[in-house]
Amino acid sequence: AQTVTQSQPEMSVQEAETVTLSCTYDTSENNYYLFWYKQPPSRQMILVIRQEAYKQQNATENRFSVNFQKAAKSFSLKISDSQLGDTAMYFCAFTLISGGGADGLTFGKGTHLIIQP
Amino acid sequence: GAGVSQSPSNKVTEKGKDVELRCDPISGHTALYWYRQSLGQGLEFLIYFQGNSAPDKSGLPSDRFSAERTGGSVSTLTIQRTQQEDSAVYLCASSLLSGRDTQYFGPGTRLTVL
Numbered sequence: 362a363q364t365v366t367q368s369q370p371e372m373s374v375q376e377a378e379t380v381t382l383s384c385t386y387d388t389s390e391n392n393y394y395l396f397w398y399k400q401p402p403s404r405q406m407i408l409v410i411r412q413e414a415y416k417q418q419n420a421t422e423n424r425f426s427v428n429f430q431k432a433a434k435s436f437s438l439k440i441s442d443s444q445l446g447d448t449a450m451y452f453c454a455f456t457l458i459s460g461g462g463a464d465g466l467t468f469g470k471g472t473h474l475i476i477q478p
Numbered sequence: 479g480a481g482v483s484q485s486p487s488n489k490v491t492e493k494g495k496d497v498e499l500r501c502d503p504i505s506g507h508t509a510l511y512w513y514r515q516s517l518g519q520g521l522e523f524l525i526y527f528q529g530n531s532a533p534d535k536s537g538l539p540s541d542r543f544s545a546e547r548t549g550g551s552v553s554t555l556t557i558q559r560t561q562q563e564d565s566a567v568y569l570c571a572s573s574l575l576s577g578r579d580t581q582y583f584g585p586g587t588r589l590t591v592l
Contacts, residue, residue: 396580398583403585404567404585404586404588405583405584405585405586406569406571406583406586407583408580408581408582411580452521464523464526465511465513465523465524465526465537466511466513466521466523466581467523468520468521469520470520471520471521
């Protein structure tokens, strides 16, 4: 079974600072996808960024980027120039390609990120 | 276009009653997923549909839980004889095809069992 661990239950930074959220995972498989989802108080789970394990290049989406270390099974999220609207729960998630979707996503416990004005 | 919608947004019920939760996926998405989010257990995957078929129902917490999908579109999650431990947010997601595609989530249904 796959597991995802987020070791930071809560983080707080000042607006405009850079923050890094950590995520590690455990799998014996080689082909998988990793995701970061954001869940604001509205409950809507929003995709932040996605990384295919076969790609060596780290994914980036505007102010969001990841540091994917496959050998270390680490997948951290960096948020640059943080904004008040970034305040939310952030979940790291994993899915196997071979499962064809049947296993769903495996989520970490989440990190509550607070951006202070 | 329209995203994933779920109804009701909130549901309060009494222990022992049956409830139905509805999910309307993004038009054209063939894969549909149900998850449960609770304080104690975090986010748990419950069941996956490809079209109208659910290949594996073992993720459902108990035999009081059932799900169906008709016409390759709307899905219903039914909980019979609700218990207090069923209180949670139930999230639905859909994706274009199978697990290779990004899942897009609905706003969830918050179920409270008194």
